[in-house]
Amino acid sequence: MxxxxxxxxxxxxxxxxxxxxxxxxxxxxxxxxxxxxxxxxxxxxxxxxxxxxxxxxxxxxxxxxxxxxPTVVTLADYHKHVGSVVTFEGFVPLVRESKRGNDFAVMFEKKSWKEGFKLVFFRGAVQTVGGRPYISSLEGKHIRVRGLLKKHQTFGYEIIVSEPGMILSVH
CATH class of the missing domain: 3.30.40 (Herpes Virus-1)
Incomplete structure (x- = not known):
């Protein structure tokens, strides 16, 4: 162990x-x-x-x-790793809050929530990872994250973050 x-x-x-x-x-x-x-x-x-x-x-x-x-992936090849845990490093041009509120998308592309590759923080994990201020502070930074890469049928490619340790670095 x-x-x-x-x-x-x-x-x-x-x-x-x-x-x-x-x-x-x-x-x-x-x-x-x-x-x-x-x-x-x-x-x-x-x-x-x-x-x-x-x-x-x-x-x-x-x-x-x-x-x-986990495999290290980039914007060029993340599509090939759906269903696997990956390590991804990228720049965050913007952070979006869901229409229902309290869910957040940390976007790696300047696209809509549905079209862009993103980290997703569901409302149950928001406080666990540091709350709205911490998630908002990721905008404009390079982050390295570990998580399950999935393709949601409506919201597209995403990595779901459920624990603070999944964010490996921010700079």
Whole structure:
């Protein structure tokens, strides 16, 4: 367990957060990452795309595991990595707030919410990552982020951010 990380968020494993492991490729997830994978990735492992993610009972010792290192992608090739966790670095020309309020898109392209590649902060994660002021402060900066890249049928290509540690650097 020492030195291993949640395959989705990159957070150091913490057994108190509930652990799941992919029986196929042996990467680990925290319980909240599993919930996000079920909702946004059809319950598929971000490392191998299997759906064999099993929970560990309290006191049960997880077997051998492996860490997951995401592929680094750019604006030129992100389209090829849907359904995988990636590391992306890019410039943020603008930040948008949703019409319903409290959801944010940190845009990597000067396009509409539906057309541009973006980070999405859903209302449940906004306070967790630092609130509206922090998200707004990302405009005009270069950021490096780790997260699940998906193509939403209405809103297009996006990376969903659920924890502050997913933002790897801001400059």
């Amino acid at each position: 020492n030195g291993l990380h949640d395959a989705l968020t990159g957070a150091a494993l913490d057994i108190a957060r509930g652990l799941f492991q992919c029986t196929t490729c042996k990467v680990f997830y925290h319980e909240n990452s599993i919930e996000l994978l079920r909702a946004e990735n059809s319950g598929k492992c971000v490392s191998c795309q299997a759906t064999t993610l099993v929970a560990f009972a309290h006191g049960q010792s997880p077997g051998a595991g492996k860490d997951f290192t």
